[in-house]
Amino acid sequence: MQFTFSEEQAMAAQALRELLDDVCSGADLRALADGAAGHGTARWERLAAMGLPGALAPEAAGGMALTATDFVLLAEEAGRAALPEPLVAHAGVAVPMLAELAAAAARGNVAQALEQAAAGATIVIVADPCEPFSAGLDCARRVLAGAGPEQVGLFARDELSVSLQASLDPLQPLARVGVPAHRASLLPDQPALARALWQRARLRATAFAAAELLGLAARMVEIAVNYAGERRQFGRPIGSNQAVKHQLATVQVQLEFARPVVYAAAAMLADACTAPPESPVPALTEARIAQARLAAGAAADLAARTAIQVHGAIGYSWELDLQFYAKRAWALGVRHGERGALARRVQQLLLGGIIEPGPDRLFLN
Amino acid sequence: MKLGFTPAEEAFRRECAAWLEAQLSGPFRAIRGATGLVACVEQRLAWERVLGRARWSVIGWPERYGGRDASLAEQVIFAEEYARAGAPGRMGHLGVELAGPTILHFGNDAQRERFLPKIAAGEEFWCQGYSEPNAGSDLAAVRTRARLEQGPRGAEWVIDGQKTWTSLAQFAQWIFTICRTEAGSRGPAGLSYLLVPMQQSGVTLRPIRQITGEEEFNEVFFDGARTPAEYCVGRPGDGWKVAMGTLAFERGVSTLAQQMRFRNEFEQLVAAARANGAARDPLIRQRIAEAWIGLRIMRYSALRMLSGGREGALPPEALTYKIYWATWRRRLGELAMDVLGPAAEIARAAPYEFDDLPRMFLASRSDTIYAGTNQIQRNIIAERALGLPKEPRGDR
Ligand SMILES: Cc1cc2nc3c(=O)[nH]c(=O)nc-3n(C[C@H](O)[C@H](O)[C@H](O)COP(=O)(O)OP(=O)(O)OC[C@H]3O[C@@H](n4cnc5c(N)ncnc54)[C@H](O)[C@@H]3O)c2cc1C
Secondary structure (H helix, E strand, O other), rough: OOOOOOOOHHHHHHHHHHHHHHHHOHHHHHHHHHHOOOHHHHHHHHHOOOOOHOOOOOHOOOOOOOOOHHHHHHHHHHOOOOOOHHHHHHHHHHHHHHHHHHHHOOOOHHHHHHHHHOOOOOOOEEOOOOOEEEEEOOOEEEEEOOOOOOOOEEEEHOOOOOEEOEOOOOOEEEEEEEEEOOOOOOOOHHHHHHHOOOOHHHHHHHHHHHHHHHHHHHHHHHHHHHHHHOOOOOEEEHOOOHHHHHHHHHHHHHHHHHHHHHHHHHHHHHHHHOOOOOOOOHHHHHHHHHHHHHHHHHHHHHHHHHHHHHHHHHEEOOOOOOOHHHHHHHHHHHHOOOOOHHHHHHHHHHOOOOOOOOOOOOOOO | OOOOOOHHHHHHHHHHHHHHHHHOOOOOHHHHOOOOOOOOOHHHHHHHHHHOOOOOOOOOOOHHHHHOOOHHHHHHHHHHHHHHHHOOOOOOOHHHHHHHHHHHOOOOOOHHHHHHHHHHHHOOOOOEEEEEOOEEEOHHHHHEEEEEEEEEEEEEEEEEEEEEEEEOHHOEEEEEEEEEOOOOOOOOEEEEEEEEEEOOEEEEOOOOEEEOOOOEEEEEEEEEEEEOOOOOOOOOEEEEHHHHHHHHHHHHOOHHHHHHHHHHHHHHHHHHHHHHHHHHHHHHHHHHHHHHHHHHHHHHHHHHHHHHEEEOOOOOHHHHHHHHHHHHHHHHHHHHHHHHHHHEEEEEEEOOOOHHHHHHHHOOOOOOOOOOHHHHHHHHHHHOOOOOOOOOOOOO
């Protein structure tokens, strides 16, 4: 048992933070939102130069063969910067799914697509057939999609009907993806495997969204703390009022208590992913991921609400960069299973006989 | 204590409802249900004039100024029917609910004659120039200066300074504003409450975009702006008292209309939850029930508050009202997002225009900020209602 990250893990996160401070500042986000700049191909190339698109790809495919535990801190950094490009969706969700497809000896040129994706040369997005909308399709060249959850196909984006729509998050439009019915599945005789792969993709998306939410919450607290120290009313910094301090401290408590839950979920996800894909993900892992997503979502919601409040009217204006972080948090907050569905997962865990309740059992896992 | 309405009042209700229905299924069909403050502006300005001509704009005001001398019960009824009919949010509300009552209560006869009929008729619109970059919660820190000068048209106030967050200034002919008229004064002393025309070379605007994507509030710059000496409400130097009076009106009868808007939003939310199945989720059901309880609480509180107060001076329980509704609606916004799920994310139109419920979520982020933040409301409750010691200031 060891509940800490290694030095390499922490250093990789630090390196990503420094890169994003440099190429993904609030001003960069604003330029993109206002249409003054397009998507940062330069930014993506810097991420690719760090090997991040292939973080979770096997070494044989040119990847770094990292695990979910390694990736969780990187996803947190992507969240912290409200990175507009889909690094988490690509490297955290699509690339592992491609790798699983390649290993299942699926037909088609999956192995080659995996190599290109791992190198960051093409961006791949998972369009989960059970989710109404997908983000990242404005950047993607390839899409993993299926006419239903028992089919998996790898498509060029142009082969699909993709209708991009403006979203609550001005930096990430959403798309409804239509899949041509006549295209054969890559796993024609293995509907159960297809289901299992979608489920894994969904769990990764959920767990890494939780990590992004942590990063977003931390960033919003940071912005609000800075402002509370600078803005003066009644002859003193507003942050010297307990009413302001305590609000921010309350967010900090939620955030720090959400963190270990997310990290533990990532570790369980990493474990579950060592099993062959067709073996079911343990219900406990699934419940833990749901729980992590709920905890991180609650922290990010509170952080957004509090940071806006602490800023007063300017927090409600488009002119403050805070809105980009808040809106990403709200947008992620309604994706990957609504709160009710996630809470039901946890309820099933506790009340549905998945773990036996009782003082001797409750803390075993 | 009597909660129901008399037969005469019920007849009045039918009269309101019939008039509203005729208008909103006829000439004003297009703006039925319009919410966002800056949508369909032209038609909504026309709607204000039609309300005014039919004397439905300010029914609680004296007849002489365009009202109907309506009783509180009648005002309650009208607010209910207005919302039930899906009549649009009032573009004129800053004049109707703030400037008008302030002038009625604190102004002199000449000011009443000059300004009230135009407000009632929907011919002149107003905005509120209180906040400045460095005077938000600490409103008494305003620095905008005004001095009296002899001009070609007689004595005039000449105004220099900047206001900010000024809602709907782009549609206003007038701004009511507090300015420092005693050089060297600090805090609440030495302020005056001036009524200033907007269309003049000394006034310029810069719209500010909000997180909703709309440009509803503005910066207002005064560079030698002028207004006649007699357009000062209350005595020069007494502006703080008048300004506080306006804030009391902000929590007055207008809360009834606001509650009915809330009720419409609540009903929209319930309809959405029924339509998409969210209403089967026990967590959502519970929160819907809580929201409804909150609505009832607000309704009874408002009726009690309005029955008990003298004009321009609300009873002490009114101090608790703002924080309650603001927090309630912020929560309603969050519930709306959870009810809608991923559908809440999709804009109705590019670049950034949303359906009513997600828009309400975004807009409700400001409820706990304007008209006194939640923190300031708690200070007011603690100090004024409970009599706790005042917070220390940093500078005095
Ligand atoms: C949508 C909208 C419309 C508006 N329309 C108008 C308008 O038409 N006209 C107009 O004049 N103004 C308008 N305002 C401005 C509004 O009145 C101010 O936003 C409000 O008074 C708060 O001031 P501020 O924004 O400068 O925040 P600040 O006063 O800077 O406050 C920042 C934070 O510090 C907290 N704080 C400050 N002092 C204390 C204290 N002593 N104790 C505890 N906490 C404290 C506040 O609660 C807040 O959370 C509008 C604002 C909004 C959001």
